[in-house]
Amino acid sequence: METLNNDFVHSIPERIFPGILYISMERSVAIHLCACGCGNEVVTPLSPADWQLKYDGAVISLIPSIGNWNFPCQSHYWITNNKIKWAASWNKNQIEDSRDFHYNRRKMLEPENKDAPKVQDESLIIVKKKRWAFWGILRFFKL
Ligand SMILES: [Zn+2]
Incomplete structure (x- = not known):
């Protein structure tokens, strides 16, 4: 999976589909299934201390990178302009x-x-x- 489609929602849907980045401005949170395909849900709170969302009217970016250190896959990537950019794994x-x-x-x-x-x-x-x-x-x- 190299691209995520953004979907602005009021609340997080019960079923999360791969390839979609759900964003709830009301709840200040974004959620997606891990880009590696492992199926784990990645919850990224949006706040000055957590992730910042950049939206230009078409595509979104999340800053900083997403490090899924609590998952077995340990995947690490950036979401930039709806594209997954893989990053080096960390020790x-x-x-x-x-x-x-x-x-x-x-x-x-x-x-x-x-x-x-x-x-x-x-x-x-x-x-x-x-x-x-x-x-x-x-x-x-x-x-
Ligand atoms: Zn994963």
Whole structure:
């Protein structure tokens, strides 16, 4: 599969078909079946801390790339102008670093959270790694 068709929906349909990127602006989420064909549903929340959607009226892009580290396939790709662009697979350190980055970015964007770690404080980042792992599971399996 090299191309996804975008489908703007009000809520996520019960049945997800391959080759379609469903986007719900109401729920600020996009969902599609993993581009590798494994059949897993990939849920990408749209927010300043998660994925950004670029829509030019015809085709869409999701930024940043999609790394399905919680799936056996471990696929990693970009969705750019409705096209799948495969990216290099990452090792565990790269995955951890990326999770830390997004975890801290999310925390920084939630100023009301008093537990938000400061990026400079590396000891806090390490402590938060395990919590991220739990959060990551929720993120990919819960809508
Ligand atoms: Zn897959």
